[in-house]
Amino acid sequence: DVxxxxxxxxxxxxxxxxxxxxxxxSQSLEYSDGYTYLEWYLQKPGQSPQLLIYGVSNRFSGVPDxxxxxxxxxxxxxxxxxxxxxxxxxxxxxxxxxxxxTFGGGxxxxxx
Amino acid sequence: EVQLVESGGGLVQPGRSLKLSCAASGxxxxxxxxxxxxxxxxxxxxxxxxxxxxGSSTYYRDSVKGRFTISRDNAKSTLYxxxxxxxxxxxxxxxxxxxRRRVSFAYWGQGTLVTVSS
Numbered sequence: 001d002v003x004x005x006x007x008x009x010x011x012x013x014x015x016x017x018x019x020x021x022x023x024x025x026s027q028s029l030e031y032s033d034g035y036t037y038l039e040w041y042l043q044k045p046g047q048s049p050q051l052l053i054y055g056v057s058n059r060f061s062g063v064p065d066x067x068x069x070x071x072x073x074x075x076x077x078x079x080x081x082x083x084x085x086x087x088x089x090x091x092x093x094x095x096x097x098x099x100x101x102t103f104g105g106g107x108x109x110x111x112x
Numbered sequence: 113e114v115q116l117v118e119s120g121g122g123l124v125q126p127g128r129s130l131k132l133s134c135a136a137s138g139x140x141x142x143x144x145x146x147x148x149x150x151x152x153x154x155x156x157x158x159x160x161x162x163x164x165x166x167g168s169s170t171y172y173r174d175s176v177k178g179r180f181t182i183s184r185d186n187a188k189s190t191l192y193x194x195x196x197x198x199x200x201x202x203x204x205x206x207x208x209x210x211x212r213r214r215v216s217f218a219y220w221g222q223g224t225l226v227t228v229s230s
Contacts, residue, residue: 035214037214037216039215039216039217041157041217043157048207048220048221048222048223049149049157049207049217049220050220051215051217051218051219054214054215054218055214055215060215060218090156092156092157094157094216094217096216099171100159100171100173100174101159101216102159103156103157103158103159104156105156106156106157
């Protein structure tokens with residue numbers, strides 16, 4: 001199975017700061033059709049996960065432009081510029097390029 | 113508005129069975145494959161199973177193969193997860209999720225908690 005390693009495991013930020021989360025894959029996530037099935041999800045406390053980013057860098061509808069996904073191959077990054085209170089929670093990267101689909105271990109974003 | 117509402121969770125003894133349901137609304141259910149994702153208490157997310165739009169194809173993670181069955185009733189816009197031979201490690205909140213083009217889990221339900229314990 002593809003292993004997604006997220007770093008850091010937890011991240012303490014001040015509101016208004018930038019936050020950066022890394023997701024490294026044990027295999028390239030570029031599919032044979034050229035698409036990279038790498039997604040980012042946020043799970044706020046007490047809530048279901050919600051989709052933020054798909055295809056490495058595409059924001060889902062309603063997701064603010066302070067969320068920026070980037071990367072290729074095996075290395076991916078989610079940046080959150082100007083962290084706001086509603087951004088706190090656990091972030092997961094996810095890959096669906098290889099079977100079975102797998103999630104990263106999660107990164108908890110909390111206030112300093 | 114897409115809505116997914118899970119039900120059927122509860123406390124069950126090891127080795128017993130439980131069937132989860134996910135009632136869908138706000139979209140044409142029969143046009144979409146569907147999935148179940150679970151989350152053990154204080155743990156991360158784990159894909160469980162996927163079913164094609166017409167139910168003809170199903171996919172499972174290895175740890176549930178042969179014990180869980182994903183199915184659907186398009187006439188009732190409902191997704192199911194039949195869970196047999198339950199183990200303590202199956203204890204989790206189970207979410208149903210709907211994809212979108214090139215997106216695995218665009219929409220999620222609120223989840224239903226399954227606790228396997230004697």
